[in-house]
Amino acid sequence: MPRQSPPSQPQHPGKLEPAIWQACAGPSVEIPKPNSMVYYFPQGHFDQASSAPRNLSTHLLAKPFITCSVVSVDFLADPLTDEVFTKMVLQPVGNNFPAESFHTPAAPPPNDDKDNDVVSFAKILTPSDANNGGGFSVPRFCADSVFPKLNFGADPPVQNLSVTDVHGFTWEFRHIYRGTPRRHLLTTGWSTFVNNKKLVAGDSVLFMKSAAGRLFVGIRRTIRSFPERGNCVKLRLIEEEDKEEEEEEDEEKEKRVFKRDGKGKLSAKVVAEAAELAARxxxxxxxxxxxxxxxxxxxxxxxxxxxxxxxxxxGMRVKMSVETDDSSRMTWFQGTVSAVSFQDNGQWCGSPWRMLQNCTLLNKKLILKGYMG
Structure with a gap:
């Protein structure tokens, strides 16, 4: 196989087939459909912002949750990190302002479950897999269920795979079955992929096969925090008000830089603007x-x-299912509710967000998953 040149980095997020997006996101992720009714929680939205919000209107703070209709949903992939995300246009209920003037949704594709079937397998990369000079050890289940069948009569069994990433670029990998004991490997083409995607041990790579037999590859990034940067953010929050505009510009620049520190992809300014529109x-x-x-x-x-x-x-006993990092199975977490309380003072008075405190579970997850015990 000739040496592969890495494709140029896409500048804008591209739309994905919903089935491929869902496979990348994982089976536990549920995105509401257009025309469905939802609650929008501004507090939860701010939790994913790059810094704490400031100067929120009293009108917004008086609305800890807002009933909305889903106007449209776009399934997208981050052009820098390959992580999937969604953009939703929401219309608060009871408003006469035409939502179509903001965004006109495309007609939904036909609901054909057979055409949307995707077989997938995710693997958390080992240090050996993430070595940019090595290969990828393919789990047997992935080789058998996702990749085309090898000719085991050949010596050695080998084939070339064309795999499309979430941006539509095609990658060529050499799939071989060799070694003692024998195992499935991706060799030629893998190191180029690792370098281009900035993969490290702990990231997950997801191989998928569509109903038509096309192969796709997605990535889930491991979250790594950087305390030094977090301290800088806290310091910025106590600076003088006249530096706010400069900080917002810095946030916008940071969004265009590859980073794997989890939250912070959305600027506080953008989140606040969306929340204020919702409140109005x-x-x-x-x-x-x-x-x-x-x-x-x-x-x-x-x-x-x-x-x-x-x-x-x-004291109520509760449990919830959580998807494992490699999406191979669902596991159950159990715990005991230690406190139940609504926020009765300060910002977001009366908000049900984080109303549950639990000794072993993520308290926000409990209420927002509608957990039925």
């Missing part, structure tokens, strides 16, 4: 990156309503 009953746009441990801030009304009907109390 105007259509607004939100961006959501599905990440393990992050709480959804746009949730189906029936899910939240069902959770709020539960008589939560101290």
């Amino acid at each position: 009953n105007m259509p607004f746009e939100v961006v959501y990156y599905p990440k393990a441990g992050w709480s959804e801030f746009v949730v189906k009304t029936e899910v939240v309503d069902a959770a709020m009907r539960i008589a939560w109390s101290d």
Whole structure:
């Protein structure tokens, strides 16, 4: 196989087929459909911003959650990190302002489950996999269920794979079955992929096969925090008010730089603007990156309503299912509710966000998953 040149980096996020997006995001991620009813939680939205919000209007703070209709949903991939995310246009209920003037959604594709079937397998990269001079050890299940069948009569069994990433670029990998004991490997082409995608041990690579037999590859980034940068953010928050505009410009620049520190892809300014529009009953746009441990801030009304009907109390035993990092299975976490309380003073008075405190579970996840025990 000839040496592969890395493709140029895309400048704008590209739309993905919903089935491929869902496979990359994982089966535990649920995105509301157009025309469905949801609750929008500004607090949860601000949790994913790069810094704490400031100068929020009293009108917004008086609305800890807002009932909305979903106008449109776009399934996208980050042009720098390959992480999937979604853009949703929401219309607060009870407003006469035409949502179509903000964004006209495209007609939804036909709902054909057979055409949307995707077989996928994710693997957390080992140090050997992430070595830019080495190869990728392919799990047997991935080789058998996702990759085309090898000719085991050949010596050695080998084939070339054409795999499309979330931006539509095609990567060529050499898939060989060799070694003692024998195992499946991706060799030629893999190191170029590792270098171009800035992969490290702990990242997950997801191989997918569509119903038509096309091969795709996606990436889930491991979250790494940088305390030094976090301290700088805190220091910026106590600087003089006249530096606010400069800080916002810095945030916009940071968004265009590859980084793997998890939250912070959205500037506080952009999030605040969306939340203020929502509070004024105007259509607004939100961006959501599905990440393990992050709480959804746009949730189906029936899910939240069902959770709020539960008589939560101290000492209640609860459990919830959580997807493993490699999406290979769902695991269960159990715990005990240690406190139930609404915020009764300060900002967001009366908000149900974080109303549950639990000794072993992520408290936000409990309420926003509508957890039924």
